Amino acid sequence: MANSTLTKQRSEARRSSVALKSAMAVTGAILVLFLIAHMYGNLNVFAGQETFDNYSHHLRELGEPMLPHEGFLWIMRVVLLAAILIHIYSAAVLTARARKARPVRYVKHKSVQQTYASRTMRWGGVIIALYVVFHILHLTTNTIAPGGKSDSPYERLVNGFAPEYWYVTLIYVAAVVLVGMHVRHGIWSACATLGLNREGRRRTINAIAIAIAAVITVGFLLPPFSVLLGLVG
Amino acid sequence: MTELYTEGAPIADTKAPDGPINERWDKRRFSAKLVNPANRRKLSVIIVGTGLAGASAAATMGEAGYQVKSFCYQDSPRRAHSIAAQGGINAAKNYRNDGDSIYRLFYDTVKGGDFRSRESNVYRLAQTSVEIIDQCVAQGVPFAREYGGLLDNRSFGGVQVSRTFYARGQTGQQLLIGAYQALERQIAAGTVEMNTRHEMLEIVLVDGRARGIIARDMVTGEIETHMADAVVLATGGYGNVFFLSTNAMGCNVTASWRAHRKGAYFGNPCYTQIHPTCIPVSGDYQSKLTLMSESLRNDGRIWVPKRTGDDRDPRQIPEDERDYYLERIYPSFGNLVPRDIASRAAKNVCDEGRGVGPGGLGVYLDFADAIKRMGRPAVEAKYGNLFDMYQRITGENPYEVPMRIYPAVHYTMGGLWVDYDLQSSIPGLFVTGEANFSDHGANRLGASALMQGLADGYFVLPNTINDYLAAGPFEKIDENHPAAKEAAESVRSRIDKLLSIDGERTVDSFHKELGHIMWEYCGMERNEEGLRKAIDKIRELRKEFWSNVKVLGSNDELNQALEKAGRVADFLELGELMCIDALHRRESCGGHFRSESQTEDGEALRHDDEFAYVAAWEFTGEGKPPVLHKEPLEYEYVEMKQRSYK
């Protein structure tokens, strides 16, 4: 009897807010790793068109002949898509629970601790998701092609961020800054959720979170700005 | 004086065993009837109050298998005022190897109580103290520990050994949370039914036995009848009769007083403890006084200027112009004399005009030497939270400027009279913790209130109440029994009356006035003339209350003014009894100091030949003089002598 109670309680706890947050932490970590790899890829733009296009091409051949052509890429896409869906699903459930948890709002509310980054996690997340769709349509499928379509990823990049399409760059910059803030609070929060955060480590974890967020933000901003300023292209 | 009261037949504690003192508790436990586990399920017990004495009793009775119904006026049982106890809890563990023993704790407590407590009870308390610490540690109470992982101890006022276990300055909180968690565990297990925001307003007697209570649901105003086989009151002390005290705002005498009116004797109501280290009053708006733990006296030094009217900044007063009066008058105990002595000494120096701060009602408690000796970090580690609290309330920094302290009402040693089994003079009505009168005599030693509350709740009551319950289950009765209906009706009509007066004064204004009367005439020093005056004033005030109080709103809602009005009405009756008791006891003992009875150097002078008894008062009806029953006190083990802390 007692055994079954705890077993039942345990399965209930798998749907608890802490479990959902852990799912967000793990999927978030996957996405951050992807972002770092993606950023590394982007920085190849400074090595010229050939290297950049080769890098892009090699991604499709990675793992061959063990894997079929584009095999690795598709595994990665599936994993990323799953991570994103789990991340968004958990966020949506938690947001709904939080809304329900405070049915009457404060007439006057002031935060004492909250950072801007932590406050913008939810809407920031939604905007990032929307941007990702645009980003894929733009640079992956090239369905949206400001400055003209091309089979060369390098050219797509250069065309898209050309000065006359400054608004594309603007959208991109806004999204990257949001991603940076999202990552900054996300890493801190994921560490806490996964129980890594202890009193003595608080500063270190915060510093790491800020450092990774800064690297990602700067790393992603370099290519488009270089195009904008005519350093690349 | 006979017009104020009459004297009835003496009473005796019929349950107290005889024989060697260290065998009495065993003997009683053996002679008390038992209830077998299967029968316990059929027996129900009401426990009112969820402080240390109530929560521990409810948890333990629930664990034993009784059906328990628990009540508290707060929104959660965890908020009972035991939580505010700061200093610690005594236990005769002798972990320090400093000569402590059960016998010494017993001796210190009897002596500290100025020979007005029962030897048998106090010995049992000392015996049980050891088990309390074990129990609390097992529950996860985070007592202070040393680097070796073993429990730390400190010393406390009135004793020369280190037997006080503590959890920083929050010992009461930690002990109460331990008891609260045990209680919540039983609530989850279904053995205890918890009723929060419920106030007991009447007791139901059937055939002379306590069989239930009438309680008001403080949210809906519903007047509920709860019946059981026995009733336990663990409702705390009545220090709020003084309006300003260290008690919580909600602490009240109503449960005890209602029981008293139904036949429970009230023991030694005049024994009040005035705690020496409280933050002084700052203005008329003051709603309560805050205690600074007595543990501060371990390292702080108490002084006033030698010269009257010396209003220099304390830091500017040179050492030789300061009077460390406790160290001067009581060289062997110094700043660690018992509370009653420290309080009166403070009053004396203030009466001489040497008091400090606004109105001259304060003395310095100075840590400059301690900071020099131990360093500021050590002082911070030991007393940091208390210093912070002081600074928050007064706006002054005690690391820089000496604290100002003044005595305040803190604890009431008096309470409902109980026998060795903790049963009152009403069969089936048991009283535990501060609500009873039994263990502290005329003065309580520091760190002994927590000890008594938990001893009663965890170990004494659960063993003694069996003897009564073994005769049950009693005849099944419900809320339609005429006695229950009548009790509920009396509660309703009293509430209706309070709501219908619609006079011109608020409840608080009456309470404050009563407090002033009590503090002036029945406070730290009492005399015949003053007490007589107080009785007249209280009677007048009571009359005015019932014709001029203003209580708004209705009964069927959360109505905090109505709650207060009921409590103040009872305080107005209790205050008179306290004055009568103080008047009749023409001696000084412990916290009761009659200016007519003092030694040449101003110490309390007892008259053991005349007053070595417990005064148990019987209620005879409104406006009628109460009847005094004397329970003689005999000392077989501790020789009665004048206390000396010099």
Add this chain to the structure above:
Amino acid sequence: MNITLRVWRQKGKADEGRMVTYKVEDVSPDMSFLEMLDVLNEKLTLAGEDPVAFDHDCREGICGACGVVINGVAHGPETTTTCQLHMRSFSDGDEITIEPWRAGAFPVVKDLVVDRGSFDRIIQAGGYISAPTGTAPDAHATPVPKADADRAFDAATCIGCGACVAACPNASGMLFTAAKVTHLGSLPQGQPEREARVIKMINQHDEEGFGGCTNIGECAAVCPKGIPLDTIAQLNRDLLGSLASSKAE
């Protein structure tokens, strides 16, 4: 000092509430915030108006009964309980907004009084060590390293006031729950029930309708007892460990 108050008035659980403005004159800076409300209530009573209901008891910062949101911050501008807040923290002419704790799990009973029974139920679910009276070994039977005892104590100082929930953007009760999990889990006596405790308490926490924690830290910033934020990480760690474990009760 003269102060203008905007106070949330709500007759009962089912009634609509609204903000009402009152003036309080001759406020002394040495008054506590609740004493200032006492003054207001005396005035209202004499004028025949219903006094403002608020929870309070010990008025020395330890019982956890009091607690209102003052100018948008739980317990007001100082990191302490409402009862220990003094009027010297405000200035003459200030307008002060006073609201109850707002959370679905803390329904308003009247005016500024809320029902925090949900906290008791979280404790009932597992916030204890099962040690029936009389079963205890000698207190020195198990030494506890001082660091563990201190950690347990720091978490155990929680007074259950609910400010953490009031301040949390998600109305989460995680700091309260984590404080108890950390208190009991840091002690050797708390180990046997450690896995089951955290699971049961979290389930109850969610069932009561508290939101989830997003590690923002508003809770610890307003906590009058300084319960450390990393207790929540400890709870998370314990919970994930328990979920991975297959140990039965």
